[in-house]
Amino acid sequence: MNTPILNQSSIMPNLIARPLCRLSKGAIVLASMVVLLAGCAAAPLPPSVELQNAERAISSAEQAQVTRYTSTELNTARTELAAARSALLAENMLQAERLAVQAGLSAELAMVKAELLKARAVNTDMQQSIDALQQEAQRNLSGVKP
Template identity: 65%
Template sequence: MKTLNLTTASFRASLTRFELKTCFYLVLAASLFVLSGCASADKAPPAELQAAEQAISKAEQAQVTRYSSIELNNARTEISAARVAVLEKNIPQARRLALQAQLSAELALANAELMKATAVNQDMQRSIEVLQQEAQRNISGVKL
């Protein structure tokens, strides 16, 4: 039975070329994996920017500018600032600004829907009042 000699010279000598290549590729793959993890942390926050852009687009399609243009303008300003923060590699600020832009666009959409619903409600109230007046006229005009 052979005893194991753990010196580096004997270790290298006992490895075949195939084993050396395999070890090299394993170390290389592990290094690339670690480096790719570090590199992805510095990338732009695509999910936050994409969500904000979708919210702004949805608000624009709903013609929010008629009802709440201030909030939509705020959203546009915030998404622009988020893009600048990405260019400056300030990812935490970019994420925060993108989230603010998304929330501003959603607020604009909610305000527009509220104003639309209020207008519909007022129209219905006027219609009810007209119907009540018609009913009163008919009742008072009927002789028993």
């Protein structure tokens, strides 16, 4: 009996080629569409909520008149919001979102810093009043003889 010796190198290409030949054009088109749609679904959405939050924070800071105490942070917030809008127009959604969030945080920082400076001013006024009362009390006590 002469058994033919099978050469593995001649079998493998046939085993690989057969399943690929069995794929229909419809299956290939369907697989391509699935890959394409998966890529589209991963695109980030416009950061409308973040932009609204930043606009609201800047508006609140303006209404609280924080520029009396600090204008640097509020100007930074305005600049970051403008940059976020530019990034949105350029369809760079991730950068637009990051800048919008940063603008909101800068506006909140302006509010907090203004509150701190207001509190310090009140503290200074109170301390001056206390000092004046202590001086007056000392004068009154020095004029009294035991």
